[in-house]
Amino acid sequence: MPATSRVPDNSGRFGPFGGRFVPETLTRALDELAAEYDKASGDESFQAELDDLLRNYVGRPSPLYFAERLSRQCGGARIYLKREDLNHTGAHKINNTLGQALLTKRMGKPRVIAETGAGQHGVATATACARFGLKCVVYMGEEDIRRQAPNVFSMKLLGAEVRPVSSGSRTLRDAINEAMRDWMSTVETTHYMIGSVVGPHPFPMIVRDFQAVIGRETRRQCIDQLGRLPEVIVACVGGGSNASGMFYPFIEDGGVAMVGVEAGGRSDKMGDHAAPLCFGRPGVLHGSYSFVMQDEDGQTCDVHSVSAGLDYPGTGPEHSFWKQIGRVSYTNATDDEVLAAFDTLAKAEGILPALESAHAVAEAIKLATDRTPDESVVVCLSGRGDKDAQEIARLTESRKLRVES
Amino acid sequence: MPFVTAGDPDLDFTAEVIRQLVDRGSSMCELGIPYSDPIADGPVIQASYTRALDKKIKLADIFQMLGRLTPTLAAPVVTMVSYAIVYRRGLEEYVSGAKAAGVAGAIVPDLPAEESAALAEICRREDFSLIQLVTPTTPRDRARLIAERTTGFIYYVSVAGITGERNELPREIVDNVAWLRRQTDLPICIGFGISRPEHVRTLAPVSDGLIVGSAIVRRVAEASTKPRDEVLEEIGDYVAGLLAAMEE
């Protein structure tokens, strides 16, 4: 098998990246999770149950949609959108939470905790927990509770408890810290349903595998609809789960270029963006070794993004590996480019993308413009933008005021 | 064995606190290197790390303070430090820097046995202790492995959880530590949650040292609102009280 399919190894390493840098207290639970996942992977009834849920509960396969008007506006390559926004709960996150909920049941744990940034993973976790009768606690930074209010209501309606996190930057990174601390004390009865391809082994592998349904479907749909594979695939990268699920099934397809888009924020100055693969260096954060934004002492730096789901100083270890071996290229889109792309897609196609996904749209517009109409660009449209409508209205208003004054 | 956070409220006071703790009879001192994302720590130590980092305390400043303090100190100092910090500094460089500052060893709470080989090798070569942790969730065959790899002492974590004062500690500690004792010749120290004389009375007979963190960090934090002499005196009295309970 080619080298890229054999990762991670048994210690959770993707090349040099990944591993397990967590307190000893969590080691046993991580070993148990890895063992349970290994058993489940070889169990046909597990896969059958998950497939049934994905089809009848989530509504998969999600369509691969040819964005004709958007493509025409760009005047270049044909742009296709993989519509993860049409999934139940409105984003790709549900692919992972249903898989992990089945694992939680198998392990006999009655309680689930999760972190959330944009609230999409929180909603997907609360949904899976309601569906399987699990107790659910979601940690969310106070800043994100403010800017993603609609998702906070949904989580509560689904029966989850939302615990505000007021430490540090009051965003995703702090929510992960708080969830890990909860897990330290409750590890015997609680599963930590992590929301992206980050954290200690085996999480980056498990979440990638559950999200890989995106890429597998896309590959099949490209062959059916285009008669071949696309020239380029684009996805946004926060922790990196939608990108990793989209890219992984294409890794051996050398002719397919892949681009991960990080949050470029206000500028490329430290503190103004959340783009560790573009501007950071390898270090340890939240249990794994990967690209991260740190100062010279190893302290995590503050980051910024207009999008709560990408506002994170670290990234999944497999992305660091793909960057290192040159298989995927990583770039970033600024807040302004993202708001413009949001607007363009809304007006051209009648689709409101999540601000996270709008990062991928912004890059796809650039890429398509430089290519010819016989080429295709596939975008992972990871989620829908209803949750962002209010925050965008607020930002647009304050920008207008800035321009006028 | 008291734990204090480096640089809260400032490094001069940290040095004074350590001196006071040693003068009052502590046999070793554990110095916490502030870290931005400490997942094994409860609110008291987290908040002290945040305050220290807000004051822009750097690792170099901490080593400099220790370099001045340790030559005149009657007890060894070990650092509690996240692997994020050790890695960024460079493994060799961290160990040599700490050693040059008179530090005797390191506790790296987010570096489990599987990941510790490289650092352990350097520590062995430099004769610098790498103190590893055993917890209530550690299976026994794994605990044996950790005991083989540890140098200095074994840190037995009393609870499955984060740091912070507890009213009661789990009863199984005594049995677990007694079992661990039969697997190793190394000293065993117990930490997490310990704050009261009655804890000390129960645990002193089975251990070689007890680590008290949040209860001291909380008292040090009062230095922002109280005269420093008073705070030093109170911390000294508190630790002397615990040490007296140890003798009972």
Ligand SMILES: Cc1ncc(COP(=O)(O)O)c(C=O)c1O
């Ligand atoms: C719609 C959407 N896309 C992307 C992300 C970023 O996460 P990841 O990089 O793991 O896909 C989020 C996270 O909240 C999200 O809600």
